[in-house]
Amino acid sequence: MESLPVGSQSPPIRVLVAKAGLDGHDRGVKIVARALRDAGMEVIYTGLHRTPAQIVDAAVQEDVDAVGISLLSGAHMTVFPEVIRLLTELGVAQDICLIGGGVMPDKDVDTLTAMGVAAILGQDTPPDVIVETVRRLVAERRRAASAAGRK
């Protein structure tokens, strides 16, 4: 049968960008979202004050390669473990790459990394470093997923 007449190169990277916690502005995440878009990615932006359940629900429906959660209010040790728990429960933790952004102490970074957060980027990380990190991590996941026959 003939293939569908659409692009056969690898599909664009899809990233969900969310802002969790109570702090009230999203200038920073929007700058990141635009940098990712300008790098050719499809960025699903979900807005402020998102809960782990909302984030994971959206990530599943949007079939994203990566989820970036920015958070300044210090709730990282509750938000990230809960997101990981939900992703694991759904069986997608290994396919969706979780990236954190914001400020947190080094020991929390270590704990979260051990739990499965793929990268934690400090508040002052330049946009092009964020873009490169997402590209690299997603490429790794896609290779692993296709080797395991999951995609």
Place this chain on the structure above:
Amino acid sequence: MTKTAMQKELVERVREGQPLAIARMISRVESGAPGVVEEIAELYAASGRAHVVGVTGAPGSGKSTLVSALTTCLRRRGESVGVLAIDPSSPFSGGAFLGDRIRMQDHAGDQGVFIRSMASRGALGGLSRATADATAVLDAAGKDYVVIETVGVGQGEVDIARAAHTTIVLSIPGTGDDVQAVKAGVLEIADIHVVNKADREGANRAIIDLRGMLRLSLAGAPGGWAPPVIPTVAASGDGIDELVQSMQAHFRALVSSGELERRERAMAAARVTSIAQALVVDRFRSYESGRRFTSLIDEVYRRELDPFSAANALLRPSA
């Protein structure tokens, strides 16, 4: 598992309405993944039950907010809902900023709602090339309603009328002398007009203008349906019940007048035509890199052959 066994399982899980499977399937139709044509063939045969509703209007007119309010209202009536929200891809980077979900957060955790953002990926006309297939996926997954939010930029964004049973066109008050729908050239595609942001000043004026204009322009609407003008405040939910009732009345009118069959035939024709065109373009691309193309161009350049004959020769199966 073999390839076909995996495909069968995926299709089965889509039909059971599993969110992960639906999500993966939509990605597969978007990227034209190998084998997706067989999967779509099965899903297409299982579709045709959903009421497909299109929502169009200028950026910022409240489409996403309205779609979310519609979804809430439909859920209260026990209907399941699939949403496709299309935003433009950047022509420069190919990337996209998909922000419609910002206004659709009330449905997290509700298994009866599936929302997907889609980038237009170069398609003009307000939809993406995969929108029709994604609609079939949600339909086959058992959603009672599929609601499509178009890009909402530019003029004549009329593809939605060939992708939906019921097209809703949003206008808002106080955006110039002319009604928005008229300026955008989409007045004619509306089955239902909504004047959203009716809490704003000038709403009555907009409603009266629109009604006046419709009285003049739409004397003989097909199937005897006269497009109503419904004021809404999407942000608070005011007018949404009326809108849902009107959507349902429109669908009943389509059925009773026989217009439904005519529309679905037109939708099928639009779909087949666009796939055929894309196949021709694809085939042409493969010619373009071939020796025959180069030699025809040589002949046209030397004026031994005219461009029309060259194009015809190119599309004829080579001897």
